[in-house]
Amino acid sequence: MTVTRLSAAATILSAVAASLLLTSCSASVDVDKSTPKLSADKLATTVSEKLAxxxxxxxxxxxxxxxxAGQVGNTTRCKLTADDGSTLGxxxxxxxxxxxxxxxxxxxDDKASPAKN
Known part of the structure; x- marks a missing residue:
């Protein structure tokens, strides 16, 4: 049964990966200085909503x-965690x-990392 559950989680994560290739998103932010910033929490919420x-x-x-930071070309890495504990960058x-x-x-990412035991 565990194999089926891991397989289902991997299938879901694969579907997310396949559908997410360069999906555009936007978010409004408060400008404190000359460079706008999107907080880590707001970014996580926006990415989660877009994925859903x-x-x-x-x-x-x-x-x-x-x-x-709102500068063209800036990047960050977030992590999606499935119910079974497997992750996807x-x-x-x-x-x-x-x-x-x-x-x-x-x-x-193309592949998920398995859950840690």
């Missing part, structure tokens, strides 16, 4: 370790900044 909308699945658990790259709006692409 793209895949038709419930919002996944996303963790982003740092804020995203998600890259976020700023594509444009329009005033206080940071536009970015999301790209999921």
């Amino acid at each position: 909308a793209t895949t038709g699945q419930p919002k996944p658990r996303i963790d982003c370790p740092e804020n995203l 998600v890259s976020v790259k700023v594509t444009s900044v329009e005033g206080d709006q940071i536009n970015f692409d999301i790209k999921a």
Whole structure:
């Protein structure tokens, strides 16, 4: 039974990875200085919402370790964690900044990492 559960989680993560190739997102942010920033929490929420909308699945658990500075080309890595504990890396790259709006692409890794026992 464990193999089936891991297989189902891997299938879901694979579907997320396949549907996420360079999906564009945007978020409005508060401008404190000349460079707008998107907090790690807001970034994680936005990525989770976009994944859910793209895949038709419930919002996944996303963790982003740092804020995203609104400069074209800036990147960060977030992590999607499935219910079984397996993980999938998600890259976020700023594509444009329009005033206080940071536009970015999301790209999921091709393979998930198995759950740690």
